[in-house]
Amino acid sequence: MVCYPQAGPNGYTDLLALARAAVSDLPEFYVFGSSFGGPLAVLLAAAEPGRVKGLVLSATFVSAPRPCLARFRPPFVAPLVWVLRAVRRIPIWLRHPRDPLRRAKAETWSRVSARALAARARAALGVDVRQELKRLRAPVLSVSFGDDRVIPAACAAEVRGLCPSARAATLAGGHLAMFSDPAPLAAAVSGFIDAIEAARKAA
Secondary structure (H helix, E strand, O other): OOOOOOOOOOOHHHHHHHHHHHOOOOOOEEEEEEOOHHHHHHHHHHHOOOOEEEEEEEOOOOEOOOHHHHHHOOOOOHHHHHHHHHHHHHHHHOOOOOOHHHHHHHHHHHHOOHHHHHHHHHHHHHOEOHHHHHHOOOOEEEEEEOOOOOOOHHHHHHHHHHOOOOEEEEEOOOOOHHHHOHHHHHHHHHHHHHHHHHHHHHO
16 A cells, blocks of 8 residues: 655655555556546556556546646645635534544544645646556456545546446445445455456466
């Protein structure tokens, strides 16, 4: 697992160097990218074509997920992100104090500054790794969630259009279903990996 820095540069180019360092000792590996991490996963797979056995893209995007917001990229600075964070916390605050999702989100928010989140928001609004995805030779699994209100369904459609050979899975749940109900995603990923390993053994 690659942990993003809590401060400093948080653009995809900066994070790619961090990701490559994290896998530098692995002869082969699978790459999993969810939400903001999807473009980074594509970049890592493209940078290490000889070692990546497969790529999983879950609830994510390969170009700006909401193009209509791209023109607002420069104003995404720490004060604005702080306000947006506060507004988005309200539904979580309404949960029971011991609710696992509420506790996990609270821990995450306590670790990541508004400045770092603003940098990531600007990166996401300006990213475009479509050409890198098209050039990939590794198998791809594209996972989307039926009730995802953060990443539009068009993002998964774009991934599948750029990579027609990708295996596709649409699971029940919202954007945080990977946390709230991880079993379906785990089964989809396990099936994807098992199929690749079986094909490699048969070759």
